[in-house]
Amino acid sequence: MVISLNSCLSFICLLLCHWIGTSSPLNLEDPNVCSHWESYSVTVQESYPHPFDQIYYTSCTDILNWFKCTRHRISYRTAYRHGEKTMYRRKSQCCPGFYESGEMCVPHCADKCVHGRCIAPNTCQCEPGWGGTNCSSACDGDHWGPHCTSRCQCKNGALCNPITGACHCAAGFRGWRCEDRCKQGTYGNDCHQRCQCQNGATCDHITGECRCPPGYTGAFCEDLCPPGKHGPQCEQRCPCQNGGVCHHVTGECSCPAGWMGTVCGQPCPEGRFGKNCSQECQCHNGGTCDAVTGQCHCSPGYTGERCQDECPVGTYGVRCAEACRCVNGGKCYHVSGACLCEAGFEGERCEARLCPEGLYGIKCDKRCPCHLDNTHSCHPMSGECACKPGWSGLYCNETCSPGFYGEACQQICSCQNGADCDSVTGKCTCAPGFKGIDCSTPCPLGTYGINCSSRCGCKNDAVCSPVDGSCTCRAGWHGVDCSIRCPSGTWGFGCNLTCQCLNGGACNTLDGTCTCAPGWRGKKCELHCQDGTYGLNCAERCDCSHADGCHPTTGHCRCLPGWS
Numbered sequence: 396m397v398i399s400l401n402s403c404l405s406f407i408c409l410l411l412c413h414w415i416g417t418s419s420p421l422n423l424e425d426p427n428v429c430s431h432w433e434s435y436s437v438t439v440q441e442s443y444p445h446p447f448d449q450i451y452y453t454s455c456t457d458i459l460n461w462f463k464c465t466r467h468r469i470s471y472r473t474a475y476r477h478g479e480k481t482m483y484r485r486k487s488q489c490c491p492g493f494y495e496s497g498e499m500c501v502p503h504c505a506d507k508c509v510h511g512r513c514i515a516p517n518t519c520q521c522e523p524g525w526g527g528t529n530c531s532s533a534c535d536g537d538h539w540g541p542h543c544t545s546r547c548q549c550k551n552g553a554l555c556n557p558i559t560g561a562c563h564c565a566a567g568f569r570g571w572r573c574e575d576r577c578k579q580g581t582y583g584n585d586c587h588q589r590c591q592c593q594n595g596a597t598c599d600h601i602t603g604e605c606r607c608p609p610g611y612t613g614a615f616c617e618d619l620c621p622p623g624k625h626g627p628q629c630e631q632r633c634p635c636q637n638g639g640v641c642h643h644v645t646g647e648c649s650c651p652a653g654w655m656g657t658v659c660g661q662p663c664p665e666g667r668f669g670k671n672c673s674q675e676c677q678c679h680n681g682g683t684c685d686a687v688t689g690q691c692h693c694s695p696g697y698t699g700e701r702c703q704d705e706c707p708v709g710t711y712g713v714r715c716a717e718a719c720r721c722v723n724g725g726k727c728y729h730v731s732g733a734c735l736c737e738a739g740f741e742g743e744r745c746e747a748r749l750c751p752e753g754l755y756g757i758k759c760d761k762r763c764p765c766h767l768d769n770t771h772s773c774h775p776m777s778g779e780c781a782c783k784p785g786w787s788g789l790y791c792n793e794t795c796s797p798g799f800y801g802e803a804c805q806q807i808c809s810c811q812n813g814a815d816c817d818s819v820t821g822k823c824t825c826a827p828g829f830k831g832i833d834c835s836t837p838c839p840l841g842t843y844g845i846n847c848s849s850r851c852g853c854k855n856d857a858v859c860s861p862v863d864g865s866c867t868c869r870a871g872w873h874g875v876d877c878s879i880r881c882p883s884g885t886w887g888f889g890c891n892l893t894c895q896c897l898n899g900g901a902c903n904t905l906d907g908t909c910t911c912a913p914g915w916r917g918k919k920c921e922l923h924c925q926d927g928t929y930g931l932n933c934a935e936r937c938d939c940s941h942a943d944g945c946h947p948t949t950g951h952c953r954c955l956p957g958w959s
Contacts, residue, residue: 420498421487427500429490436479445474492516504529511541524557533557548572567601576600593617610644619643634658653686662686679703696730705729720744723772739775750775766792785819794818809833828861837861854878871904880904895919914947923947 421428446469455464489500493516501513508519511530521530526543534543534557547555549562553573556563564573569586577586577600590598592605596616599606607616609627620629625646633641635648639659642649650659655672663672663686676684678691682702685692693702698715706715711732719727721734725745728735736745739755750759755778763773765780769791772781782791787804795804795818808816810823814834817824825834830847838847838861851859853866857877860867868877873890881890881904894902896909900920903910911920913931924933924947937945939952946953 421489421495421500422498423487425498425500427490427493427502428487430485430487432483433486434481434483437482439478439480440475441478441480442473442475444471446471523559550574565601567599591615608644610642636660652688677701694730696728722746723748724774737774737776739777748772748775764790766790783819785817811835827863852876870906897921912948 423430449468449470451466451468452463453466454462456462457464489495492503493500494503502516502518504513504517504519506517506519506529508521509529509531510525511519511521514520519528519530521527521542523540524534524543525541526532526534526538530542532543534540536555537547539545539547539555539557539560543557545560547560547562549555549564549572551568551573552565553562553568554565555561562571562573564570564585566584567577567582567586569575569577577583580590580598582588582590582598582600582603586600588603590603590605592598592607592615594608594611594616596605596607596611598604605614605616607613607628610620610625610629612618612620612629620626620643623633623641625631625633625641625643629643631646633639633646633648635641635650635658637654637659638651639648639654640651641647648657648659650656650671652669653663653672655661655663655667663669666676666684668674668676668684668686668689672686674689676689676691678684678693678701680697680702681694682691682697684690691700691702693699693714695713696706696711696715698704698706706712706729709719709727711717711719711727711729715729717732719732719734721727721736721744723740723745724737725734725740726737727733734743734745736742739749741747741749750756753763753773755761755763755773755775757776759775761778763770763778763780765773766786769783769786770780771783773779774781780789780791782788782803784801785795785804787793787795795801798808798816800806800808800816800818800821804818806821808821808823810816810825810833812829812834813826814829815824815826816822823832823834825831825846827844828838828847830836830838838844841851841859843849843851843859843861843864847861849864851864851866853859853868853876855872855877856869857872858867859865866875866877868874868889870888871881871886871890873879873881881887884894884902886892886894886902886904886907890904892907894907894909896902896911896919898915898920899912900909900915901912902908909918909920911917911932914924914929914933916922916924916933924930926944927937929935929937929945929947929950933947935950937950937952939945939954941958942952942954944953945951
């Protein structure tokens with residue numbers, strides 16, 4: 396069977412038009428698009444070979460027909476007819492649970508996804524921080540992320556971010572999971588606050604409250620425990636006695652001078668003194684040591700910081716406070732005060748002479764050579780003269796040399812500024828112009844003479860001599876009491892200088908400077924006032940017209956001829 400080209404083209408065109416008319420707008424690559432084949436019938440105009448009787452001629456022997464013989468044969472020609480054709484096509488539609496949205500098939504959720512989106516039929520994909528079938532439930536405190544499926548890792552009471560899972564630490568903690576406390580010295584939210592604690596105290600990482608070490612107290616542990624307390628929180632009572640000071644940390648007692656022992660209850664033993672009885676006494680000659688200060692209390696007859704010295708000559712007993720009563724050169728025992736008499740004397744105080752007064756020698760047969768009025772006594776054995784105060788010499792017949800006085804003239808006078816010294820008592824008799832026990836004090840201003848008993852009569856700030864009261868006048872004054880001004884024409888100290896002022900100028904009696912009369916000027920008033928000026932110090936200005944100046948003294952105008 397022969398099918399013509401025209402019939403084939405018609406068929407293809409029909410199929411194409413039908414496909415275009417029935418194709419789906421859905422994206423066939425969408426996994427949510429489902430498709431299947433279906434059959435359908437279409438009316439088509441189809442071509443077919445139609446038979447007909449075809450006459451044709453061939454050569455033959457038929458003379459009658461001009462040697463042409465008629466022949467018949469069956470031929471075919473293309474004809475068209477209407478018919479039904481069964482066709483197949485792919486039908487596309489959204490898979491079950493999906494619905495069309497433009498060219499796509501999107502899933503359908505019966506319940507609206509409140510905080511999420513529908514990703515599969517009746518299946519919601521929740522936003523971070525939300526869960527539940529329709530994403531309407533917020534994550535609880537222990538979960539985070541989409542559908543709240545991630546478990547929070549935060550510790551120590553930290554809050555977990557329901558979206559990111561990040562930990563928001565509670566006060567006092569730090570780290571990715573808030574697993575670490577604040578570093579030493581910091582506290583509070585984000586550990587940003589600095590601790591204020593002192594003296595090694597630790598700081599509460601949450602509140603910043605200071606935990607004081609033993610021995611300290613106060614909001615910042617800045618204070619020592621109050622007296623009488625020690626230890627943690629300063630709650631323990633100190634056991635120290637007798638003024639002992641308790642260590643604020645350990646409670647150990649530091650004993651005051653004179654005491655020792657764990658609680659300072661024991662006095663220092665013999666030979667010890669000071670804090671905790673730690674020092675050794677240095678007292679000699681039986682002296683006892685003060686347990687507090689270490690000061691030596693000397694035995695009778697001794698003195699000195701460590702009782703190392705015997706009492707000075709002439710004293711004895713406790714603190715060497717007793718005066719020896721031995722006379723006539725008798726030596727006093729420094730402990731008891733008993734007298735050891737020199738040869739020629741006897742008695743409890745050596746007061747009795749073996750020889751009668753005026754005699755000496757082994758047999759008391761020699762007469763003393765001393766000057767009797769100036770002599771205390773004559774030694775009964777040697778005949779040596781003991782002079783009264785103010786006298787010296789082998790026989791007590793010489794007065795003391797200037798500057799010395801007293802027994803044997805051995806003491807040095809303290810008198811100053813030419814004062815006389817009494818050879819017996821050493822008392823000073825001051826020269827005029829001085830006073831005082833040793834005559835070292837000059838007379839006060841305004842007084843003079845012996846013992847500064849006279850009043851000065853000088854005037855005008857003159858200087859008064861403390862010796863004789865004479866006046867030294869200031870410049871410009873003279874006279875016995877400096878009460879008279881310098882005579883006119885003189886000036887200076889003693890009015891001995893001559894004034895140089897001219898033309899009636901007045902001279903200053905203190906420094907000789909000139910005060911010029913009206914109309915004059917210059918250092919010595921030797922110059923007239925300059926033209927145009929007149930009067931005192933030439934300070935006035937002439938007020939003349941048509942004149943030859945003015946008078947330098949009065950200012951009267953000197954009129955030119957023709958003017959008045």
